[in-house]
Amino acid sequence: xxxxxxxxxxxxxxxxxxxxxxxxxxxxxxxxxxxxxxxxxxxxxxxxxxxxxxxxxxxxxxxxxxxxxxxxxxxxxxxxxxxxxxxxxxxxxxxxxxxxxxxxxxxxxxxxxxxxxxxxxxxxxxxxxxxxxxxxxxxxxxxxxxxxxxxxxxxxxxxxxxxxxxxxxxxxxxxxxxxxxxxxxxxxxxxxxxxxxxxxxxxxxxxxxxxxxxxxxxxxxxxxxxxxxxxxxxxxxxxxxxxxxxxxxxxxxxxxxxxxxxxxxxxxxxxxxxxxxxxxxxxxxxxxxxxxxxxxxxxxxxxxxxxxxxxxxxxxxxxxxxxxxxxxxxxxxxxxxxxxxxxxxxxxxxxxxxxxxxxxxxxxxxxxxxxxxxxxxxxxxxxxxxxxxxxxxxxxxxxxxxxxxxxxxxxxxxxxxxxxxxxx
Amino acid sequence: xxxxxxxxxxxxxxxxxxxxxxxxxxxxxxxxxxxxxxxxxxxxxxxxxxxxxxxxxxxxxxxxxxxxxxxxxxxxxxxxxxxxxxxxxxxxxxxxxxxxxxxxxxxxxxxxxxxxxxxxxxxxx
Numbered sequence: 190x191x192x193x194x195x196x197x198x199x200x201x202x203x204x205x206x207x208x209x210x211x212x213x214x215x216x217x218x219x220x221x222x223x224x225x226x227x228x229x230x231x232x233x234x235x236x237x238x239x240x241x242x243x244x245x246x247x248x249x250x251x252x253x254x255x256x257x258x259x260x261x262x263x264x265x266x267x268x269x270x271x272x273x274x275x276x277x278x279x280x281x282x283x284x285x286x287x288x289x290x291x292x293x294x295x296x297x298x299x300x301x302x303x304x305x306x307x308x309x310x311x312x313x314x315x316x317x318x319x320x321x322x323x324x325x326x327x328x329x330x331x332x333x334x335x336x337x338x339x340x341x342x343x344x345x346x347x348x349x350x351x352x353x354x355x356x357x358x359x360x361x362x363x364x365x366x367x368x369x370x371x372x373x374x375x376x377x378x379x380x381x382x383x384x385x386x387x388x389x390x391x392x393x394x395x396x397x398x399x400x401x402x403x404x405x406x407x408x409x410x411x412x413x414x415x416x417x418x419x420x421x422x423x424x425x426x427x428x429x430x431x432x433x434x435x436x437x438x439x440x441x442x443x444x445x446x447x448x449x450x451x452x453x454x455x456x457x458x459x460x461x462x463x464x465x466x467x468x469x470x471x472x473x474x475x476x477x478x479x480x481x482x483x484x485x486x487x488x489x490x491x492x493x494x495x496x497x498x499x500x501x502x503x504x505x506x507x508x509x510x511x512x513x514x515x516x517x518x519x520x521x522x523x524x525x526x527x528x529x530x531x532x533x534x535x536x537x538x539x540x541x542x543x544x545x546x547x548x549x550x551x552x553x554x555x556x557x558x559x560x561x562x563x564x565x566x567x568x569x570x571x572x573x574x575x576x577x578x579x580x581x582x583x584x585x586x587x588x589x590x591x592x593x594x595x596x597x598x599x600x601x602x603x604x605x606x607x608x609x610x611x612x613x
Numbered sequence: 614x615x616x617x618x619x620x621x622x623x624x625x626x627x628x629x630x631x632x633x634x635x636x637x638x639x640x641x642x643x644x645x646x647x648x649x650x651x652x653x654x655x656x657x658x659x660x661x662x663x664x665x666x667x668x669x670x671x672x673x674x675x676x677x678x679x680x681x682x683x684x685x686x687x688x689x690x691x692x693x694x695x696x697x698x699x700x701x702x703x704x705x706x707x708x709x710x711x712x713x714x715x716x717x718x719x720x721x722x723x724x725x726x727x728x729x730x731x732x733x734x735x736x737x738x
Contacts, residue, residue, distance in 0.1 A: 228681070238686035238734060240670040244631055252672050252688045254735035258716050338674060341683040366673060366702055385634030389627045390669060394695070493632055580652075586634070 195220045195270075196512040197505070198286060198300035200277050200453060203232025204494045205485020206306030207260035208501030209508065213304070214267045216509035222270040222298065224277055224288060230264065231257035232308060234494065236335045239359055245495035256494060282458040282478050302508035305454050305468070306484040306501065309447035317445050319351075321408030324415075330356040330444040337363055345440025349417050350374045351405050355383035355492075357444020362391035371397045372436050375419055377404040377426055380558050382585050384492060405441065406433060414439055447490045457481055464533040465489040472536050472549040473507030473516065474500060482508045489535050489552070492587050517543055523600060525551065528568065528607035532556045532584070539606070544597040551590045555582040555610050562613040565590045569603040582610050617641045617664050626663050628656040639664055668692035673705055675720055677737060680712035686734040687720050693729055701725060713738045
């Protein structure tokens with residue numbers, strides 16, 4: 190059993206973890222380690238072979254593996270240690286990690302600051318309780334993506350996709366390009382859950398029908414999926430009798446949401462926001478456990494990898510400052526709350542003293558779509574702190590509201606700040 | 614959706630140039646294409662091309678020998694004519710290469726005579 194001490198240890202090497210490790214090193218942490226369970230760095234980006242990554246960070250339209258490789262290169266140039274093919278079994282509030290791999294057995298790592306960057310898991314059939322038999326041929330969209338793009342086999346020939354999340358739509362296109370037939374994409378909500386551009390370039394381009402307010406009522410098949418029974422739903426998401434239709438297919442893919450993967454965070458005593466499924470954090474992505482930070486999709490699910498990189502950098506910088514004893518102690522803590530038509534806000538708490546020094550970006554999602562100009566507004570003690578207008582607000586597309594240092598005055602003494610999204 | 618004439622009613626085009634997903638409107642007046650509601654220059658360009666010469670980035674995989682994975686992800690160096698994507702994929706399927714490969718390495722040069730190359734998306738050992 191080996192033991193080692195690091196300034197910053199990052200768990201996970203997707204875009205959040207890579208950015209956090211790089212930022213930690215660049216902000217003065219000397220010994221930085223990334224622990225990754227796969228055989229190479231990069232995380233889920235390696236199976237996201239489609240384009241659309243990097244428009245904000247690099248001003249280029251890159252495929253996922255290229256985006257990852259640019260950061261992997263930096264990790265190696267900066268002399269950041271990596272431990273691959275290794276699983277973190279346990280994390281303690283004292284920031285000790287128990288890690289296992291094939292070569293070294295169990296080893297222990299102590300971190301002055303710890304960054305959790307485990308990303309998300311996909312919601313599965315069990316979590317959305319789809320009725321019917323339990324044949325082979327029901328998979329999550331991301332699993333199918335790994336098979337098709339990395340491991341090299343097709344999970345079926347005729348597909349129905351449940352859920353209009355980005356991964357589902359991107360897989361609809363991918364499977365079509367590989368010669369499969371995608372019969373339908375079904376979405377229980379009255380609106381698209383992924384980005385509009387993916388509807389255009391993944392579904393519309395290939396004439397794949399999208400049915401909003403529809404779901405799978407039943408899965409049919411004994412050994413293998415033979416068909417799914419689709420049905421329309423009403424405004425309360427109840428199945429409308431008589432609307433059923435049998436769609437023959439051999440595979441049902443589920444693209445029904447992602448859940449931040451926080452088993453390790455919980456072990457370490459990190460408080461989880463019941464809405465996001467991720468840690469409650471401040472603007473450094475510092476959790477309630479001193480020295481424990483969270484980077485990227487483990488906090489809440491971002492639409493864009495570029496924003497995951499941005500969030501990872503903040504977490505890594507915070508971790509480096511903490512490891513060096515330079516992180517400002519939160520003395521004037523303000524709780525950030527979801528107001529009108531806002532489902533959640535990250536960070537969930539901010540510090541007016543930190544805001545005096547640097548801008549803070551609030552990230553949030555609406556509960557209901559508004560297809561008209563809206564105000565995004567921050568209100569503290571009944572006073573408007575800032576507001577900005579956007580053309581529309583959709584649950585599938587994250588919104589941001591920047592707080593600037595000059596606004597810190599208006600927040601002094603405030604206990605809470607509410608974020609509202611109202612029609613203009 | 615390639616034909617748009619002066620007498621047609623405005624055509625709604627959802628922009629794919631970036632994640633904002635702006636809804637643009639295209640009309641034709643005296644043969645000239647007019648775009649409204651574009652959030653930026655790139656959106657205007659995208660919508661105009663969408664009527665005259667629609668193109669898409671194409672990403673897929675090719676078989677690779679002796680690599681740590683059986684497939685190498687590849688992508689087109691620039692957006693490819695939309696009507697010829699299926700043809701392009703047939704061509705890419707014939708390609709087989711051997712590891713190691715470097716990111717950006719040309720896997721298929723001047724695909725279908727378009728001047729567009731197909732490139733490796735990553736290093737693969």
